Amino acid sequence: MKILKVGNVDVFLDDWDWLRLCRYKWRVKNNGQGHKSIARTYQKKGIHYTVYMHREIMNTPEGMECHHKEGNTFDNRKEMLENLTKQEHMKKDRERLLETNNKKQI
Numbered sequence: 001m002k003i004l005k006v007g008n009v010d011v012f013l014d015d016w017d018w019l020r021l022c023r024y025k026w027r028v029k030n031n032g033q034g035h036k037s038i039a040r041t042y043q044k045k046g047i048h049y050t051v052y053m054h055r056e057i058m059n060t061p062e063g064m065e066c067h068h069k070e071g072n073t074f075d076n077r078k079e080m081l082e083n084l085t086k087q088e089h090m091k092k093d094r095e096r097l098l099e100t101n102n103k104k105q106i
Contacts, residue, residue: 001077011038012075017057026053037073058083065089071096 002018004011006026013021029039029050038053052066054076060066064083068075084092 006038009038009074011053012077012080013057014077017076017078021053021056035073038076054081057081067092 024040026040054066058066058081067082067084
């Protein structure tokens, strides 16, 4: 495992992914709902594109979602990521939210 420093955040990566991804300029991107991800942008033929690190690592197909198994969006090791359908992803996020709320009530 290697650590890639992105701003003031440590991002955990597998060695091979670190070698492949460290050449890009990554940043912490806030989606406005309190979730943060690691992303980079590039421009091609005047169009701006955003690439999310976790999706690039997992080669997530169009129409699928890349899920952080433990909820830590800065842990981008393959063992901590999985590709899911949108429905599967929503179910796992709902389960995590319920689990978090139950812990807060105790």
